[in-house]
Amino acid sequence: MLRANDLTPADLISVFLTVTPDLNAAFPAAFAREVGFEAVPLLCAVEIDVPGALERVLRVMIHCNTAKSAAEISHIYLHGAKALRRDIAQ
Known part of the structure; x- marks a missing residue:
């Protein structure tokens, strides 16, 4: 994700990570x-356990300093997770 968006850990404000139960x-x-990510504030949480939801998913939300517009950001969805956001999955 960092490489795809030309970021380094120094550009990061915080990272929010969620996992399925x-x-x-x-x-x-x-x-x-x-x-x-030693100096980056990190927070983890568990996703809501919705029946029928995709399993084995790790989500990462990165808050960062960048000159890129929202349209220029690469959103990375791997394997079956692409089904979660077909509109922006790379």
Whole structure:
């Protein structure tokens, strides 16, 4: 996501991570710290457990400083998650 939007961890204000209830073996923020987000405020939450919702989904909302317009931002959806936002999935 950072590479696709020409960002570095220094550009980040905060990151909000959510997981579906079935993903409960580790904290996503712990991994984010391991890969370079040491100085970025991070928050994790569990998505609402809606019957029939897509499982095994990790969502990441990045708040950042950028000169790009909203239309220039690349929204990354991998594998089955593309079904969540076909209108903006790359």
